[in-house]
Amino acid sequence: MQGKDQILQLCAIKPTPKGPMVFNRYIYAEENPAYWVNRIDPRNLKGCPPEGEVLRDFWAFVQDRNYLVAYNARFEMQFLELRSELNQLSYGNHAYICVMETFSDFFSTGWKKFHIAVRRCLNIKSAKWHDAKIDAYLTLRLFSFFCFLDRPVQLEPIFPKLFRIKVVRLKEKREPVLREWEDEELPF
Template structure:
């Protein structure tokens, strides 16, 4: 499931990146309203999956505290950490990971909705590789998907998924 919502803004300092005209945001909900909606959306989730999860979750929690909005203590999976570990490349931007894993060359103009969609596709790529994997903790709430390297000699771990659900 993907959460995407534009927020009211009088100006858009990121216009040079996302090309979102502030005029189009005039009738959007406030940041406070969207944060409340987001935390309600994820309240029953075990994990939140995001490309740059450490940054994004810190930002959401910080902004929620500013608005005095309670937020959950969710664990999150960082796809940037997963990509970095899988390809031994160090951190790369989402378009680089998408190009390398999916063969898609995203437009240089992007917004949160496109980023969320591409992160979902990237998550699917990693979850359905024909390799055993586990969730590896990086920090107390931050995880990455850790794969057994092909040169490592471990017995494959068979995973059963019921009703086409992911294992977490």
């Protein structure tokens, strides 16, 4: 991760009173060593803007947010900050909520991959490869799942940059019914 890895797609969803605002951009890259994870073909990125430009636009997009929510937030934030530093960009000091830690705490399971959390909480069988727009939408749905439980979720600051969600553990009451996830189902 020391500079050779790069961002190929960056997506964020910002809830607003008028509906979601979506930032979804692809980034130019000559190669993609992580093709087996995200299935992004570098040949399709030739006309895309450079990483620094997209990161600058991303930080402008989220600058009015007090905190950011991501599934593996600790990794995502460290990576975004590293890539911003390499592109000589300022990025502010955003707190974040890690939905992966929330899932792990809630179900007492330890770290689980994203598609497992989506299946267990939302009864959706998502692809094992990652598209940033679908991942952002499903992370928002997972975050909502934990926010609207029987008891309210409390945000407890533990470290200036880290917010953790404390939730009450509930037992599962039914077997999940899995269905296939279709990109066309996204509401935007």
